[in-house]
Amino acid sequence: WQPLTVDGEQRLRRVFKFKNFAEALAFTQRVGDLAEEADHHPALLTEWGKVTVDWWTHKIGGLHRNDFIMAAKTDRVYSS
Amino acid sequence: WQPLTVDGEQRLRRVFKFKNFAEALAFTQRVGDLAEEADHHPALLTEWGKVTVDWWTHKIGGLHRNDFIMAAKTDRVYSS
Numbered sequence: 001w002q003p004l005t006v007d008g009e010q011r012l013r014r015v016f017k018f019k020n021f022a023e024a025l026a027f028t029q030r031v032g033d034l035a036e037e038a039d040h041h042p043a044l045l046t047e048w049g050k051v052t053v054d055w056w057t058h059k060i061g062g063l064h065r066n067d068f069i070m071a072a073k074t075d076r077v078y079s080s
Numbered sequence: 081w082q083p084l085t086v087d088g089e090q091r092l093r094r095v096f097k098f099k100n101f102a103e104a105l106a107f108t109q110r111v112g113d114l115a116e117e118a119d120h121h122p123a124l125l126t127e128w129g130k131v132t133v134d135w136w137t138h139k140i141g142g143l144h145r146n147d148f149i150m151a152a153k154t155d156r157v158y159s160s
Binding site: 021022025028029032035036041043044045046047048 | 101102105108109112115116121123124125126127128
């Protein structure tokens with residue numbers, strides 16, 4: 001996970017690689033389901049063979065402990 | 081749809097609005113399914129309440145007739 005700033009807000013970003021579009025899309029769906037359960041929502045950029053995930057807390061304009069927890073959960077979805 | 085240039089390649093972009101994250105994610109899934117059927121793949125940025133769709137043809141480094149067809153099909157998914 002890389003910290004970066006988008007529109008003045010700190011985010012955590014990681015790019016996850018896949019072997020085609022369908023697998024990338026399936027991962028987006030799984031991370032999206034995780035987000036809905038937690039009521040905390042990332043930005044998910046789905047492209048051929050990769051998904052770029054950004055976690056941040058818009059309400060505080062940056063990173064909260066919860067973002068790090070969601071990042072760890074995202075990693076777990078990827079490795080399962 | 082707006083034409084724009086990303087990494088030196090022309091793309092068509094449109095932002096679709098939704099009332100929450102779940103509806104945005106469902107739209108991403110439907111456009112992704114459309115892409116798989118056509119074997120032509122967009123970039124889909126899913127966020128709370130919106131999805132940004134980019135169509136372009138990487139092989140030619142820009143826009144092909146097919147991208148305009150996929151854009152029209154994406155509009156149809158949105159309005160259905």
